[in-house]
Amino acid sequence: MKNLQEIRSIIAKSKRWDLAFQIVGLLSMLFGIVTLMALVLDLMHDGLPRLDWQFITSFPSRKAEEAGILSAWVGSALVMLVTAATSIPVGIAAGIYLEEYAKKGWLSDFIEINVTNLAGVPSIVYGLLALGLFVYRFKLGESVLTAGLTLALLVLPIVIVTTREALRAIPNSIREAAYAVGASKWQVIWDHVLRYSTGTILTGIIVGLARAIGETAPLITIGALTFISFLPEPPIQGQFPFISFKWLLAPFTVLPIQMFDWVSRPQEEFQVNAAAAGIALVLMTLAMNGVAIFLRYRLRKNIKW
Amino acid sequence: MTERPLQLPSKQAQLSSKLVRDLREKAIEFVLFLAALSSVGVTFAIIGILIEESFLFFQKVSIVEFLTSTTWSPLIADADGKFNYGILPLISGTLVTTAVALLLAVPLGTIAAIYLSEFAKPRVREVVKPALELLAGIPTVVYGYFAFLFVTPLLQKVYPDLPGFNMLSAGLVIGVMIIPYVSSLSEDAMRAVPVNLREGSYAMGATRLQTALRVVLPAAISGISAAYILGISRAVGETMVVAIAAGGQPNLTWNPTEPAQTITAYIVAVSLGDLPYGSLEYETIFAAGLTLVLMTLVFNIGGHFLRKRYREIY
Numbered sequence: 214m215k216n217l218q219e220i221r222s223i224i225a226k227s228k229r230w231d232l233a234f235q236i237v238g239l240l241s242m243l244f245g246i247v248t249l250m251a252l253v254l255d256l257m258h259d260g261l262p263r264l265d266w267q268f269i270t271s272f273p274s275r276k277a278e279e280a281g282i283l284s285a286w287v288g289s290a291l292v293m294l295v296t297a298a299t300s301i302p303v304g305i306a307a308g309i310y311l312e313e314y315a316k317k318g319w320l321s322d323f324i325e326i327n328v329t330n331l332a333g334v335p336s337i338v339y340g341l342l343a344l345g346l347f348v349y350r351f352k353l354g355e356s357v358l359t360a361g362l363t364l365a366l367l368v369l370p371i372v373i374v375t376t377r378e379a380l381r382a383i384p385n386s387i388r389e390a391a392y393a394v395g396a397s398k399w400q401v402i403w404d405h406v407l408r409y410s411t412g413t414i415l416t417g418i419i420v421g422l423a424r425a426i427g428e429t430a431p432l433i434t435i436g437a438l439t440f441i442s443f444l445p446e447p448p449i450q451g452q453f454p455f456i457s458f459k460w461l462l463a464p465f466t467v468l469p470i471q472m473f474d475w476v477s478r479p480q481e482e483f484q485v486n487a488a489a490a491g492i493a494l495v496l497m498t499l500a501m502n503g504v505a506i507f508l509r510y511r512l513r514k515n516i517k518w
Numbered sequence: 519m520t521e522r523p524l525q526l527p528s529k530q531a532q533l534s535s536k537l538v539r540d541l542r543e544k545a546i547e548f549v550l551f552l553a554a555l556s557s558v559g560v561t562f563a564i565i566g567i568l569i570e571e572s573f574l575f576f577q578k579v580s581i582v583e584f585l586t587s588t589t590w591s592p593l594i595a596d597a598d599g600k601f602n603y604g605i606l607p608l609i610s611g612t613l614v615t616t617a618v619a620l621l622l623a624v625p626l627g628t629i630a631a632i633y634l635s636e637f638a639k640p641r642v643r644e645v646v647k648p649a650l651e652l653l654a655g656i657p658t659v660v661y662g663y664f665a666f667l668f669v670t671p672l673l674q675k676v677y678p679d680l681p682g683f684n685m686l687s688a689g690l691v692i693g694v695m696i697i698p699y700v701s702s703l704s705e706d707a708m709r710a711v712p713v714n715l716r717e718g719s720y721a722m723g724a725t726r727l728q729t730a731l732r733v734v735l736p737a738a739i740s741g742i743s744a745a746y747i748l749g750i751s752r753a754v755g756e757t758m759v760v761a762i763a764a765g766g767q768p769n770l771t772w773n774p775t776e777p778a779q780t781i782t783a784y785i786v787a788v789s790l791g792d793l794p795y796g797s798l799e800y801e802t803i804f805a806a807g808l809t810l811v812l813m814t815l816v817f818n819i820g821g822h823f824l825r826k827r828y829r830e831i832y
Contacts, residue, residue: 227725234727238633241626242646245697249653255668256660306553314547315554327557333748335755335814337782338564340789341807345567349795366560373557397539399546420655427657430757430782434789434803469659469758476663476762484667491660502655506648 256495260488268489273471277482282490285471287444288357289426291460292467295361296425300368301418307369308376308414313402332370339367340434348435355436357445358461363431368421375417379410416508423501427494429469437470468494568811571804578798579603584805590768590779592802593788603802605809607768611685611778612813615760618689618774619696619753624746626693627700631742634701635708636730647702654698662762665691670763683765683777691763692756696749703748707741708734740825747821751814757782781810 271281311328315321343363353359383406391401445463468490475487576584587604595601630650634643669687674680711734719729735742765777766787779787785803793800 227728231725231727234730235633235637238629238637242630242633242638242701244626245630245650245653245694245701246646248694249649249656251668252656252660252664255664259667303553303556306550307557310547310550310554314550324554324558327561330818331557331560333751333814333818334564335751335757335782335810337755337757337785338568338807338811341785341804342560342564342567344789345571345804346563369557369560397543399543423655427655427659429657429659430761430786433786436789436792469657472663473659473758473762476659476666487663491663494657495660498655498657499652502652506651510648 253495256488256491259485260490260492263485263489264492268486269493273466277480277486280475280483280486282468282471282493284444285466285468285490286493288465289467291357291445292360292364292432292465293422293426295358295461296364296368297418297422299362300365300372300421303365304369304372304418304421305376305414308373308380309402309407311373312377312380313398313406328370328373332374336367336428337430337434339363340431342366343431343435354462355438355464356462357465359435360432360437360465360467363435364425364428367428367431368425371421371424372414372418375420376410376414379413379417380406382413383409412508412512416505416512419501419505419508423498423505426501427469427498429467429473432467432470433473438464438466468497564811568804568808571801572808574796575798575801575805578801588770590784593799605781605806607770608779608781608784608806609809609813610770610772611760611764611768612754612780612782612810614772614774614778615685615689615692615756615764615780616750616753618686619692619756620746620749622690622693623696623700623749623753627697627745627749628704628742630697631701631704631708632730632735635705636726636734647705650698650701654695656695658695658756658758659762661691661695662759665759665763677775680775681765681777683763684775685760685764685778686774688760688762688764689753689774691759692753695756695759696752699752700745700749703745704738704742707738707745710741711737739828743821743824743828747817747824750817750821754814754817755782755810757786761786781806781813 268281269286270283271279272283273285274280307328311321311324315324340363343359343366347353347359347362348355353362387405387409388401391405396404445460445465472487472490472494475483475490478484584603584605586606587602588606589602589604590607591602593601634646638646665687666682669691670680670682670684673684673687680686715733715737716729719733724732760780761783764780764783766779766783767777768784769776769778771778784806788799788803793803
């Protein structure tokens with residue numbers, strides 16, 4: 214009888230431990246989420262009153278109450294344009310090669326190890342690379358083009374990896390069916406494999422661009438300015454030849470750098486501006502990440518091979 | 519009803535179209551190959567630029583001074599009118615913030631991962647994992663704002679002597695930032711452990727917690743250590759949080775409540791000014807960058823061996 218009681222007490226003790234761990238686990242899981250909420254609420258509390266139309270359409274100024282983020286968000290948009298235009302085709306092409314063409318061998322192994330390692334290189338090192346290579350070797354200047362290319366290198370591994378995963382998820386029967394009716398390898402990939410994996414690839418691209426839009430350090434290194442009170446020449450013009458590429462070589466600033474500049478100033482009014490710029494930035498990245506997560510969720514649900 | 523003759527291209531035309539097609543295929547493959555090779559190009563460019571500029575730096579400053587001198591003041595002369603090029607203060611700043619970040623992120627991230635993989639219902643997991651991923655998506659400059667204007671004042675209420683710039687709040691915020699990396703990867707690793715290992719453990723009368731800690735955790739240790747390594751890499755390379763919240767003075771100290779500068783924060787601070795190309799200041803940031811890359815490399819290689827050593831095969 215005594216033995217049974219002992220066993221019961223052991224079981225009860227184990228159950229108490231289980232319960233205790235569940236509580237600790239729940240708390241540590243919530244810790245991250247609560248901090249996220251605190252961060253967003255703190256930012257909202259500080260910056261929301263400042264975030265109005267005037268703030269969005271004004272240039273930076275020495276007077277905090279007149280300053281705005283016009284040149285910053287226009288700069289961010291232009292830089293993203295360059296980043297997307299270069300990283301998406303190169304990344305997808307590299308992903309296709311590695312997944313569909315590369316034969317098992319030292320070269321493809323080498324490229325593969327390279328891609329994984331690049332994903333772990335600190336972002337500021339890309340800034341140093343861009344400073345040495347784009348700014349001083351290729352003489353592209355401290356321009357929108359340099360910034361866009363720098364961020365493109367940064368997101369390239371993300372695009373490559375997601376493209377590969379997307380292609381890998383397409384069952385071989387699809388490829389075999391296309392080959393059976395006489396399609397060439399490229400026709401199989403372009404007309405079938407890529408079409409079915411577009412959604413997943415898109416998810417990866419959005420995640421990559423969401424990361425790029427918030428990057429600050431590599432752009433500071435290449436010499437982005439913090440005070441820009443003009444806009445680059447618009448890419449679409451009223452007169453012939455209608456398209457201008459002068460904006461590519463214009464000096465620029467971006468939202469994160471504008472925010473960094475304001476945080477680093479001692480005056481409290483500028484820190485309110487920083488919070489407002491931060492809200493704009495967080496909303497943009499959260500929206501992009503949210504779209505990506507939603508897309509992934511939807512795609513996973515709908516696909517039945 | 520008229521019968522239309524089937525129009526077949528001549529043998530010649532067939533041949534040449536096949537040739538064109540083959541050529542096009544080859545050309546496409548070559549272009550794709552170049553795209554894949556670009557990643558290798560980037561790696562070589564990074565290594566090349568860092569080594570080249572650092573080489574110029576080390577021609578002017580001896581490596582011994584760089585590694586052993588305990589002051590770093592490459593821009594401002596000290597009392598004796600001397601510039602100092604000892605990287606140690608920047609390394610100590612980097613290591614202290616990283617340590618603080620890991621002390622927060624490793625326990626919390628691991629416990630959250632165990633909870634998510636072994637205890638939580640699938641619905642909870644489906645909501646929490648993306649929410650944690652959002653945490654990783656927030657721009658680091660915003661985290662810097664948070665560290666400087668929210669966490670530091672909060673800590674000062676508990677510990678009034680804390681200076682406005684300190685490594686503690688920077689490290690804590692970096693820790694929050696890397697929790698998702700640690701927990702998400704660890705959870706993947708634990709979920710990859712086959713169910714029959716768990717069932718065996720339950721059959722022996724083990725509780726959920728005992729199974730999680732003594733069966734699943736050891737079986738997934740190689741994946742979990744990979745998650746930790748990624749966390750370390752992120753913390754070492756993190757820039758904006760330390761540039762905003764940790765202060766701008768290189769300071770050889772192991773006390774997290776003091777202000778200090780990290781390698782990354784130094785690079786940012788110097789780049790903000792106008793750097794004359796080819797000057798010694800210009801070269802210092804590449805030497806600092808090379809040190810940073812070597813440090814992450816050491817952690818990655820260490821991690822690789824750890825993973826190999828503890829890999830479970832099932």
